[in-house]
Amino acid sequence: MSVSFRFIHDDELFQKWYRNHRTNYDGVSCGESCKISNLCTMWFPSTDEVQECRDEFELPPESTGEPPDENGGASLSTSAITLISSIATLAYLLR
Numbered sequence: 001m002s003v004s005f006r007f008i009h010d011d012e013l014f015q016k017w018y019r020n021h022r023t024n025y026d027g028v029s030c031g032e033s034c035k036i037s038n039l040c041t042m043w044f045p046s047t048d049e050v051q052e053c054r055d056e057f058e059l060p061p062e063s064t065g066e067p068p069d070e071n072g073g074a075s076l077s078t079s080a081i082t083l084i085s086s087i088a089t090l091a092y093l094l095r
Helices: 011-023 032-043 047-056 078-094
Strands: none
Touching: 011 032, 032 047, 032 078, 047 078
């Protein structure tokens, strides 16, 4: 199973990846919309599929999800985790 699936429940691991892969800055975090946007991009190869994934969470098309969350992390709601898990499972099965 891909490490990206672990990111759903392991925010510390996701934030470490985000700092190292996306920003190279300590102290920068990725909020809920940023995390969802990054996960959608990891799971789907085409921009249309990424946008469909983002639409499930009602993220605006122009949103990059890059601004840090004011609380310093991405604490996903239970419904967001359930939806992400479903999308991730579907993406995994369709590959």
